[in-house]
Amino acid sequence: MMSSPPLTAVVTGGSSGIGFALTQKLLSEGYHVFATSRSGDIPGIAHPALTVIPLDITDSSMVQAAVAAIAASGRGIDLLVNNAGAAPDVYDLEPKPDTFTQTFATNVTGLVFFTETLLPHLHQGAQIVMMSSAMGLIKNAGINGPAYRMSKAAVNMYAVMLAKRLSEKQIRVTPMHPGWVKTKLGGMNASLTPRESAEVIYAGIRNNSATGQFWNTDINGVEMF
Numbered sequence: 001m002m003s004s005p006p007l008t009a010v011v012t013g014g015s016s017g018i019g020f021a022l023t024q025k026l027l028s029e030g031y032h033v034f035a036t037s038r039s040g041d042i043p044g045i046a047h048p049a050l051t052v053i054p055l056d057i058t059d060s061s062m063v064q065a066a067v068a069a070i071a072a073s074g075r076g077i078d079l080l081v082n083n084a085g086a087a088p089d090v091y092d093l094e095p096k097p098d099t100f101t102q103t104f105a106t107n108v109t110g111l112v113f114f115t116e117t118l119l120p121h122l123h124q125g126a127q128i129v130m131m132s133s134a135m136g137l138i139k140n141a142g143i144n145g146p147a148y149r150m151s152k153a154a155v156n157m158y159a160v161m162l163a164k165r166l167s168e169k170q171i172r173v174t175p176m177h178p179g180w181v182k183t184k185l186g187g188m189n190a191s192l193t194p195r196e197s198a199e200v201i202y203a204g205i206r207n208n209s210a211t212g213q214f215w216n217t218d219i220n221g222v223e224m225f
């Protein structure tokens with residue numbers, strides 16, 4: 001009997017926090033993982049099925065080079081996890097030009113054009129997970145983190161639009177809340193460790209058959225926008 005080739009995943013922001021833990025989880029589940037990192041290195045994971053790709057997602061030439069390196073491997077992509085994100089204004093009440101620009105360049109423009117550039121290399125039936133946040137749901141609007149909340153609301157809209165566009169290819173697109181997680185971004189008072197979050201994210205990847213719907217790992221199910 002012929003064995004099927006390993007599934008292939010791409011995880012952006014694999015250098016720390018949720019992306020680091022999810023990279024470890026996917027490797028343990030038998031995936032070949034292309035994990036991106038701004039430094040081009042991910043200290044702490046050495047695995048024969050891991051390929052580290054240098055990527056600052058705000059740099060369009062690095063986006064092109066990262067996708068070219070993935071494409072050159074000859075592997076089609078089964079799972080894209082758009083995890084890289086920034087939240088420099090999460091404790092601010094008023095939008096400021098510098099943090100607003102950084103947040104949108106990373107969470108929105110970078111995510112959108114990395115995804116669009118990688119799309120031709122996704123298999124029919126692949127999945128795209130956009131690491132969003134419950135903070136980006138309109139019904140959860142608060143007064144802190146203006147750029148961060150707006151950027152995640154934009155990610156949710158892009159995910160729904162892309163889900164419609166890719167439905168004929170049976171590519172599912174899921175904006176996902178990963179829980180409140182102890183990371184540089186989430187802070188140390190958060191409730192989940194990155195490893196616990198990676199487990200519930202992976203369960204969401206396996207269990208969610210919907211597309212274009214917001215998946216909240218806190219309830220292990222779909223939540224209305």
Ligand SMILES: NC(=O)c1ccc[n+]([C@@H]2O[C@H](COP(=O)([O-])OP(=O)(O)OC[C@H]3O[C@@H](n4cnc5c(N)ncnc54)[C@H](OP(=O)(O)O)[C@@H]3O)[C@@H](O)[C@H]2O)c1
Nearest residue numbers: 013015016017018038056057084085180181183184185186
């Ligand atoms: N932690 C939470 O409670 C929580 C809740 C809801 C949603 N999220 C989302 O989950 C995702 C992961 O966050 P995290 O909590 O794991 O935070 P984190 O530990 O700060 O990790 C953020 C990751 O994004 C990468 N990154 C930042 N700017 C980048 C850029 N310009 N180009 C490429 N990579 C970049 C970082 O790379 P470097 O190592 O190079 O900085 C790092 O790998 C984010 O999208 C975040 O919004 C987190």
